[in-house]
Amino acid sequence: MDQNKAAVVAPGYAGSYRHRLAKPLVFVLALLPFLYLLWAAVFDQLGANPAEALVRATGDWTLRMLCVVLAVTPLRVLTAQPALARFRRMLGLFVYFYVLLHLLSYSGFDMAFDVAEIAKDIVKRPFILVGFTAFVLLTSLALTSFNRAIKALGAKNWQRLHKAVYFVAGLAILHFFWMRAGKNDFAEVAVYAAVLATLLGWRLWHYWVKTGRCSRRI
Amino acid sequence: MLIKTNSQGFVHTIPSEITSEATYQSRRSLIRLMAGGVAGAALGSWASREALAQDWAAPGQNAALASSKTSVAGALSLEKVTEYKHASTYNNFYEFGTDKADPAKNAHTLKTSPWSVEIDGMIKKPGRYALEDLFKLSAQEERIYRLRCVEGWSMVIPWVGYSLSALIKKVEPLGGARYVEFVTQADPKTMPGVGSRVLDWPYVEGLRLDEAMHPLTLLAFGMYGEVLPKQNGAPLRLVVPWKYGFKSVKSLVRIRFTDKQPATAWNKAAANEYGFYSNVNPDVDHPRWSQATERRIGEDGLFARKRKTLMFNGYEAQVGQLYAGMDLNKFF
Numbered sequence: 188m189d190q191n192k193a194a195v196v197a198p199g200y201a202g203s204y205r206h207r208l209a210k211p212l213v214f215v216l217a218l219l220p221f222l223y224l225l226w227a228a229v230f231d232q233l234g235a236n237p238a239e240a241l242v243r244a245t246g247d248w249t250l251r252m253l254c255v256v257l258a259v260t261p262l263r264v265l266t267a268q269p270a271l272a273r274f275r276r277m278l279g280l281f282v283y284f285y286v287l288l289h290l291l292s293y294s295g296f297d298m299a300f301d302v303a304e305i306a307k308d309i310v311k312r313p314f315i316l317v318g319f320t321a322f323v324l325l326t327s328l329a330l331t332s333f334n335r336a337i338k339a340l341g342a343k344n345w346q347r348l349h350k351a352v353y354f355v356a357g358l359a360i361l362h363f364f365w366m367r368a369g370k371n372d373f374a375e376v377a378v379y380a381a382v383l384a385t386l387l388g389w390r391l392w393h394y395w396v397k398t399g400r401c402s403r404r405i
Numbered sequence: 406m407l408i409k410t411n412s413q414g415f416v417h418t419i420p421s422e423i424t425s426e427a428t429y430q431s432r433r434s435l436i437r438l439m440a441g442g443v444a445g446a447a448l449g450s451w452a453s454r455e456a457l458a459q460d461w462a463a464p465g466q467n468a469a470l471a472s473s474k475t476s477v478a479g480a481l482s483l484e485k486v487t488e489y490k491h492a493s494t495y496n497n498f499y500e501f502g503t504d505k506a507d508p509a510k511n512a513h514t515l516k517t518s519p520w521s522v523e524i525d526g527m528i529k530k531p532g533r534y535a536l537e538d539l540f541k542l543s544a545q546e547e548r549i550y551r552l553r554c555v556e557g558w559s560m561v562i563p564w565v566g567y568s569l570s571a572l573i574k575k576v577e578p579l580g581g582a583r584y585v586e587f588v589t590q591a592d593p594k595t596m597p598g599v600g601s602r603v604l605d606w607p608y609v610e611g612l613r614l615d616e617a618m619h620p621l622t623l624l625a626f627g628m629y630g631e632v633l634p635k636q637n638g639a640p641l642r643l644v645v646p647w648k649y650g651f652k653s654v655k656s657l658v659r660i661r662f663t664d665k666q667p668a669t670a671w672n673k674a675a676a677n678e679y680g681f682y683s684n685v686n687p688d689v690d691h692p693r694w695s696q697a698t699e700r701r702i703g704e705d706g707l708f709a710r711k712r713k714t715l716m717f718n719g720y721e722a723q724v725g726q727l728y729a730g731m732d733l734n735k736f737f
Binding site: 235297370 | 490494495499503505506558601602603604674678694695700702707708710711
């Protein structure tokens with residue numbers, strides 16, 4: 188039924204994202220920032236402070252990927268294209284890919300993989316602690332992203348666990364906010380916060396409508 | 406009064422005190438060796454300085470600025486000079502935006518001519534001093550200083566200017582003057598960052614009078630043998646090499662002598678994070694990060710460990726006595 192509906196709404200579009208090359212294409216697109224950073228690092232195109240540039244760029248791309256993956260469900264429902272869900276896991280794993288690069292850049296370039304120094308830094312800087320907490324949560328999501336993990340946990344538990352991504356989004360914004368607090372410069376933070384708030388707000392609204400509380404009140 | 410001695414006016418040398426010819430000759434050769442060594446070392450450093458000079462000889466971005474050699478102790482670092490392209494594109498100059506790439510992009514709107522500096526407060530000769538007069542006030546010298554940013558990175562920059570003390574002597578501070586306040590340009594029309602809520606504008610900094618009088622404290626008009634690029638604080642700025650970079654104010658418009666410690670911009674914004682002194686100190690951390698190490702821009706590779714930060718940024722021998730007996734944890 189959904190398929191028919193999709194065909195009526197946007198026949199061409201439905202065909203294109205179901206194309207067998209659609210997934211590899213999204214994969215390559217999501218990998219492009221990494222390839223660019225790799226190229227820029229090798230050819231000294233990262234400016235005066237390449238370490239700082241890499242730490243920041245990988246953090247930015249983690250946030251962007253988080254926005255993209257959280258946009259999948261609203262987009263899927265609003266456009267009535269349930270098949271979009273098949274991109275969700277891959278995009279979610281890209282969030283993890285970029286956050287892992289972010290953590291590695293910080294601990295490698297900034298801290299020379301000195302575990303004692305990193306531990307001290309986590310305690311000293313609240314924003315590092317918040318970022319690290321988000322990383323640990325994302326790790327648990329990445330580790331349970333496979334079919335067998337879903338089966339082992341049971342769909343309900345799995346869903347409950349993966350709702351942690353909303354909490355991660357909040358932590359990511361707090362991490363970014365605190366990092367920028369030193370310069371009192373929150374313009375970019377506000378943009379990401381607005382995007383994520385919209386995506387999460389839509390879910391609340393959708394849940395509200397679906398459970399009929401809205402109609403009951405009216 | 407006549408002093409009578411056995412020698413009757415002539416001190417007789419005892420034979421054992423006479424230097425033998427052989428000893429005399431060996432001492433001569435030692436002196437020759439030392440002289441040669443000293444000259445050699447001097448030549449060596451001169452030669453290596455020439456070699457270093459290649460890195461920044463002619464950025465060709467601005468008007469050339471001639472300078473003489475400095476005689477100030479510690480004022481010519483022999484460390485590798487940071488590439489001009491980094492020193493002129495990686496800047497904190499919030500009046501032109503908070504991103505380090507912003508000043509190089511935005512500072513072209515700064516109007517540096519005509520320019521004058523209001524010098525007032527507790528001095529005998531207050532007044533508005535034209536840039537041209539300030540420029541001619543003392544011989545322009547080249548100084549190669551380390552610059553350590555409070556954020557944990559550093560550069561080595563060849564400045565052109567003269568000791569601020571020359572100007573201070575000229576305006577004759579009154580006995581009661583204890584501090585010097587530096588006020589910088591804040592023109593919302595030409596500086597897009599002014600008006601943002603990051604800091605109170607104008608940007609104000611300050612030094613104790615004895616710090617300001619220290620020969621290392623530089624009033625700079627140029628860098629890399631040319632007049633200052635706008636993003637680096639044209640047309641004149643302060644450079645205080647033993648303090649975190651934010652103390653070295655850019656685009657100076659007012660110098661005021663006072664008996665009270667000036668309220669400085671970062672101190673007003675976050676008093677627990679940025680003290681009035683802000684001397685480079687690896688043992689006193691910023692509340693949000695360690696100050697024990699730093700990354701030398703353009704030199705320490707991506708995989709290199711950061712280098713250790715030095716007390717007073719390596720100028721302890723020159724400035725340490727200014728802070729004798731002070732608790733540097735308290736007066737950070």
